[in-house]
Amino acid sequence: MKAPTRTALLVLALCATTALPTPAQAATDAHLEGQLPSGAAYLMDVPADWNGTVLLYSHGYRPAGSPNPAPNSPDRENENKATSTKLLAEGYALIGSSYATTGWAVTEAVPDQLATLDLFTQKFGPARRTLAWGTSYGGLVTTALAERHADRFDGSLSMCGLVQGGVANWNSTLDPVFALKTLLAPDADIPLTGFADQAAAVGAANTLTTKVAAAQQTPAGRARIALAAALHNIPGYNDPTQTEPGPTDWDAQQANQYTAVTGLLQRPAFSWRQEAESRAGGNPSWNTGVDYTAMLGRSPLFKEVTELYQKAGLSLRGDLTALNGAPRVSADPAAVKWMRQTSAFTGRLTDPQLNIHTTGDALIPVQAESAYRRAATAAGAGRLLSQAYVDGPGHCAFNPGEMLGALHTLEHRLDTGRWDTSPATLNSRAQQEDPTTEARYVAYAPASYPRPYDRAHPGDARP
Numbered sequence: 001m002k003a004p005t006r007t008a009l010l011v012l013a014l015c016a017t018t019a020l021p022t023p024a025q026a027a028t029d030a031h032l033e034g035q036l037p038s039g040a041a042y043l044m045d046v047p048a049d050w051n052g053t054v055l056l057y058s059h060g061y062r063p064a065g066s067p068n069p070a071p072n073s074p075d076r077e078n079e080n081k082a083t084s085t086k087l088l089a090e091g092y093a094l095i096g097s098s099y100a101t102t103g104w105a106v107t108e109a110v111p112d113q114l115a116t117l118d119l120f121t122q123k124f125g126p127a128r129r130t131l132a133w134g135t136s137y138g139g140l141v142t143t144a145l146a147e148r149h150a151d152r153f154d155g156s157l158s159m160c161g162l163v164q165g166g167v168a169n170w171n172s173t174l175d176p177v178f179a180l181k182t183l184l185a186p187d188a189d190i191p192l193t194g195f196a197d198q199a200a201a202v203g204a205a206n207t208l209t210t211k212v213a214a215a216q217q218t219p220a221g222r223a224r225i226a227l228a229a230a231l232h233n234i235p236g237y238n239d240p241t242q243t244e245p246g247p248t249d250w251d252a253q254q255a256n257q258y259t260a261v262t263g264l265l266q267r268p269a270f271s272w273r274q275e276a277e278s279r280a281g282g283n284p285s286w287n288t289g290v291d292y293t294a295m296l297g298r299s300p301l302f303k304e305v306t307e308l309y310q311k312a313g314l315s316l317r318g319d320l321t322a323l324n325g326a327p328r329v330s331a332d333p334a335a336v337k338w339m340r341q342t343s344a345f346t347g348r349l350t351d352p353q354l355n356i357h358t359t360g361d362a363l364i365p366v367q368a369e370s371a372y373r374r375a376a377t378a379a380g381a382g383r384l385l386s387q388a389y390v391d392g393p394g395h396c397a398f399n400p401g402e403m404l405g406a407l408h409t410l411e412h413r414l415d416t417g418r419w420d421t422s423p424a425t426l427n428s429r430a431q432q433e434d435p436t437t438e439a440r441y442v443a444y445a446p447a448s449y450p451r452p453y454d455r456a457h458p459g460d461a462r463p
Contacts, residue, residue, distance in 0.1 A: 029088070032123070033070070038100040040112040041070035044093070044120055045084070051091030054127040055407075056117055056153075058134030058141035059096065060396070063267070064103040064198075064275045072096035074135050074159070074396070074403060082400040086433060087407075093127070095120050104276040106166070106342050109141045114149060131410065133157040135396045136364060140165070143345060143353070143372070150350035157410050158355045159403060160396040162364050164371035166343025167336065168453040169364075170276065170285040172232060174329060175295070175450065176261065177208065177269045178287055179228040182326045183319055184221065185211040193283040193329055195274040205270035209262055219312035222254050226308050227319065229257040230301035231292065231450060232264070237393045238362035244393075250307045260362035268363070276339075282332030284339040286463040290451070292323040300447045331463035346455045347375030349384040354410045354421065356402070359444055360393030371449035378456040386419045388426055389444035401434025402426075402441070408433075 032044040059071050072094040073084035084094060097116040100108040117130065132153050134142035139161015146156040162169055174192060181190050190208050195201040215221025236253025237244050238260050245252035277283055296302055309316040357366045369387050376385040388409075390402055408429050413419050423441040430439035 030124075036097060036100075036112060036115050036119070038108065038112055038115065040100040040108070040115075041068070041098040042095070042116045042119065043070040043072045043097075044095045044116075044123075045072060045088060046093040046124055047088050047091055049091050050093050050124070052128030053091075053411075054093040054095060054117070054120060054130050055087065056113055056130065056132050056145075057094065057096035058109065058113055058132065058138035058145070059098075060134075060136030060138050061104075061272070062102040063272065064101075066102055068098045068102050070096055070098040075400070082434070083403055086400065086404060093120070093124070104166070104272070104279050104343075106141065106144060107279075110144050110148070113141065113145060114152065117152060129154045129414070131155050131157065131407075133159065133407070134161065135159045137162050139163055139355070140343065144343075146351065146353055147346055147348055153351060155351045155410050155414050156353045157407055158353065159398060159406070160357055160361060160364060161355060162368065163345070163355060164368040164449055164452065165345045165454060166276075166339045167284060168344075168371055168449065168451055170273065170339065171287070171451045171453065172449070173264070173269050173273065174285045174287055175231040175290070175292075176228040176234075176264065178326075178329065179231055179292070179323055180208060180212055180225070180261075182323055183224045183227070184215045186326075193273065193277065193285060195270070195277065198271060198274055201270040201274035205265050209265045212258075212261065212265065216258050219308075220314050222251075222258070223305070223308040223312045223314050224319065225258055225261055226250075226254045226301070226305050227296065227316075229254075229261055230296055230299040230305050233299060233301065233365040233367050233447070233450065234260045234264075234362045235360045235365070235393070236301070236304065238360045240392070240394045240397055242393060248307075250304050250311070253304055254308060257362075263362070277335065280332075280335035280338045282335035283329070284331055284335040286329055286331035286336075288328045288330055288463065290328075293320045295450050296320065298448060298450070333463060336463050340455070344453060344455055345372065345375050347372065347377070347379035347381055349376060349379075349381040352384050352386070352410060352413045352419075354406055354413070355385070355387045356390060356398065356406045357387070357446075358390045358392050358394055358397050359442075361395045363395040366444075366446045367449045370446050371452040371454070374449075374452055375454035375456055378454070386413070386421045388421045388423070388441055389446070391440045391442040391444070399430075399434060399437045399439075401430035401432075401437055401439055404433035405430030405439065405441075
């Protein structure tokens with residue numbers, strides 16, 4: 001994209017709406033808030049010495065009915081504005097929208113983000129460089145923008161992103177709750193999909209949560225909860241408030257997983273699923289044809305599960321046989337089609353994308369990166385994708401330096417045509433941006449995603 005001259009930018013600023021600086025204030029920063037025709041809120045901050053790069057930020061999942069302000073950076077809604085403050089000081093323009101609706105809003109998020117970019121261009125002129133970036137569910141939105149609207153962007157940065165795509169996400173969310181219900185509440189009437197409304201979903205979540213809480217009090221129950229956690233690759237150190245267990249402290253690891261499992265039950269597995277089903281017009285998930293013995297065997301948590309089963313005097317083979325023999329969940333084909341069309345990826349990147357992920361993420365396990373690597377490689381776009389890993393617990397638990405270091409690494413790729421994403425380089429860039437906090441990039445290779453699904457090869461199991 002051709003860089004506009006400073007004179008051209010001044011003329012455009014003076015000719016814009018009254019929300020922009022007046023001629024006497026032309027050298028000041030611009031701050032714009034408003035509403036798009038869709039009803040989505042937007043937010044724009046443009047420094048007076050704009051460097052010509054605009055960063056379009058896509059925010060994470062917000063449950064239906066929750067507050068829906070427009071952020072334009074990962075820390076916009078936090079008290080600590082270190083990331084956005086630093087970026088504005090470095091001359092970047094920051095923009096973003098709220099999306100018109102909350103929940104699984106990909107059909108609104110993508111057009112609302114593009115409309116925000118259009119409005120920015122209308123008010124400030126074309127950018128020299130346009131980058132999409134986002135966190136969590138916003139990583140899915142960012143990747144959708146990168147794949148489907150490559151002509152609008154020069155590159156993208158997905159942080160802790162749901163880059164396995166929607167179909168894979170909901171399938172993988174089904175597996176642990178299927179195991180919990182089968183092994184801990186086989187005779188209970190607990191629906192796992194097809195909820196009539198939010199009340200039904202919350203009721204099912206609460207019933208299964210009660211069963212899981214009771215099971216946590218016994219060695220056999222704890223072993224079975226660990227098995228369910230392993231099917232979702234929930235790590236044994238997944239929250240910064242937890243004490244890091246030793247490598248063979250299976251009990252402490254399981255206790256940490258139990259906390260994450262209850263969070264999974266109370267949010268994504270039931271309540272968030274119901275909202276997504278309402279958009280898809282039915283259940284987009286299935287486990288027909290899934291071999292849970294093979295899935296556990298591929299999990300990095302296999303050793304923990306076997307040790308806890310042995311300690312409990314419980315037959316792991318017997319429980320896996322029960323899982324593989326239990327009645328399965330079938331998907332609604334029309335719902336799968338909707339989720340595939342709106343939320344599954346092709347891997348066909350046209351411009352560079354950098355993904356970063358924490359190793360101890362329970363909500364979107366780090367193995368999601370393997371799923372997108374698989375898709376990009378199959379599409380012949382593997383050279384455009386680079387992935388880097390932060391050694392730490394938590395979802396999107398990056399410090400400002402780690403995010404800014406990743407952004408500048410993406411820019412280096414755009415400037416030079418080559419990736420330099422070694423941990424040493426990323427940590428050096430992160431420390432330059434935030435000398436007060438230790439950077440934690442490490443060499444890491446995530447295990448395969450339990451049930452990948454993309455448009456190139458939808459997976460071993462079909463609905």
